[in-house]
Amino acid sequence: MGNYNRKSQNNGSVSYNSIESALIHGGIYGDEKTGAVNTPIYQTSTYMQESLGKHKGYEYSRTGNPTRDALETLIAELESGTAGFAFASGMAAIAALLSLFKTGDTLIISSNVYGGTFRILDKVFSHFGIHYLIEDTADLDTLETKITADVKAVLVESPANPLLTITDLAGVARLAKKHGIISIVDNTFMTPYLQRPIELGIDIVVHSATKYLGGHSDLIAGLVVVNSNELADRLHFIQNATGGVLQPFDSFLLIRSMKTLCVRMARHVENAIAVAGFLKSHESVKQVYYPGLPDSQGYDVNQRQAKNGGAMISFELTDGHDIRTFFSELRLIALAESLGGVESLVCHPASMTHASIPKEIREKVGITDSLIRLSVGIENIDDIMNDLKNALQNSGRNSK
Numbered sequence: 001m002g003n004y005n006r007k008s009q010n011n012g013s014v015s016y017n018s019i020e021s022a023l024i025h026g027g028i029y030g031d032e033k034t035g036a037v038n039t040p041i042y043q044t045s046t047y048m049q050e051s052l053g054k055h056k057g058y059e060y061s062r063t064g065n066p067t068r069d070a071l072e073t074l075i076a077e078l079e080s081g082t083a084g085f086a087f088a089s090g091m092a093a094i095a096a097l098l099s100l101f102k103t104g105d106t107l108i109i110s111s112n113v114y115g116g117t118f119r120i121l122d123k124v125f126s127h128f129g130i131h132y133l134i135e136d137t138a139d140l141d142t143l144e145t146k147i148t149a150d151v152k153a154v155l156v157e158s159p160a161n162p163l164l165t166i167t168d169l170a171g172v173a174r175l176a177k178k179h180g181i182i183s184i185v186d187n188t189f190m191t192p193y194l195q196r197p198i199e200l201g202i203d204i205v206v207h208s209a210t211k212y213l214g215g216h217s218d219l220i221a222g223l224v225v226v227n228s229n230e231l232a233d234r235l236h237f238i239q240n241a242t243g244g245v246l247q248p249f250d251s252f253l254l255i256r257s258m259k260t261l262c263v264r265m266a267r268h269v270e271n272a273i274a275v276a277g278f279l280k281s282h283e284s285v286k287q288v289y290y291p292g293l294p295d296s297q298g299y300d301v302n303q304r305q306a307k308n309g310g311a312m313i314s315f316e317l318t319d320g321h322d323i324r325t326f327f328s329e330l331r332l333i334a335l336a337e338s339l340g341g342v343e344s345l346v347c348h349p350a351s352m353t354h355a356s357i358p359k360e361i362r363e364k365v366g367i368t369d370s371l372i373r374l375s376v377g378i379e380n381i382d383d384i385m386n387d388l389k390n391a392l393q394n395s396g397r398n399s400k
């Protein structure tokens with residue numbers, strides 16, 4: 001990967017050239033007025049104006065808030081974009097993004113895209129005449145044949161949820177540029193610590209910051225980063241006009257969480273590599289999906305565009321196992337929606353995260369009823385393995 005190389009916004013008073021330091025010192029670091037090391041929580045809706053038309057850069061907190069600004073500047077810097085935007089949730093961020101398009105426009109989305117992204121296109125934006133095509137974006141040649149005159153954007157996840165399918169992001173960026181359409185990457189599963197799509201030529205990055213960036217399963221937030229001033233102006237207009245902004249306190253929480261992103265991610269990944277190897281060699285496991293395994297789909301592409309395979313694993317039990325028993329036998333790993341928190345979480349995509357996708361489409365893209373998705377946490381690795389070992393053993397139909 002390219003070097004992470006930039007200076008702070010603070011008149012050069014802080015200097016660094018690594019993402020580890022940018023996570024801590026990036027964006028608008030500290031408070032000029034008091035010297036506070038952390039950005040204060042500006043819990044205010046409005047700002048006093050000195051005289052008519054004369055203010056200090058802030059008028060109303062839907063339009064702009066200093067705590068949110070610090071977060072937005074930070075994520076823009078981490079993703080190497082020109083501007084960042086913070087929203088009340090990942091879906092609010094995606095809704096704002098989709099508001100860039102108009103009646104008659106078509107978006108191409110990855111076949112394993114997040115269920116909520118499919119749902120908002122299928123059930124909300126379709127009312128406004130915005131269409132979508134579901135394609136296997138891992139296959140660039142076929143993808144190109146689908147880019148007709150109506151197609152205005154391609155929205156990709158890599159790894160895509162929940163089969164961890166890898167798409168060549170530089171390849172998608174190249175196709176998008178060639179056909180004059182916008183390329184968008186949902187980078188939730190990787191975070192800028194592991195993958196920076198804008199550096200690969202992508203136009204827009206979106207995050208559910210609820211996941212790894214927040215990292216503690218205690219807040220809902222969404223972030224968008226764009227790569228041009230033109231997109232920045234349009235996005236800021238939409239953010240202010242539609243109003244789904246992140247609150248000052250949550251902006252503060254997210255900045256606080258992101259300071260430890262690199263140590264959390266490093267441990268998440270270390271644990272995931274161990275768990276993936278364990279599952280792969282276990283007789284009760286039929287199939288393991290993890291982009292960090294050398295024989296996985298798109299391994300070479302992922303190695304090129306990301307630091308490693310991340311910490312999400314999906315797997316299927318062999319036929320002699322009962323999936324309900326497997327879930328109920330887990331003692332440490334919780335059955336829950338979401339991912340990316342410090343605690344290990346497991347979910348059943350077919351009935352949980354991807355339930356809003358019709359069964360025919362689900363089966364077609366490989367989200368079977370026996371698929372299990374695991375978000376590997378940062379607990380002690382032996383505790384995680386023992387929990388899995390026990391549940392695998394006790395879910396065998398002849399085990400009791």
Ligand SMILES: *Cc1c(COP(=O)(O)O)cnc(C)c1O
Binds near residue numbers: 117209221222
């Ligand atoms: C969770 C998630 C979203 C939606 O984000 P929320 O914060 O839950 O609104 C979007 N994309 C991906 C990949 C996600 O995992």
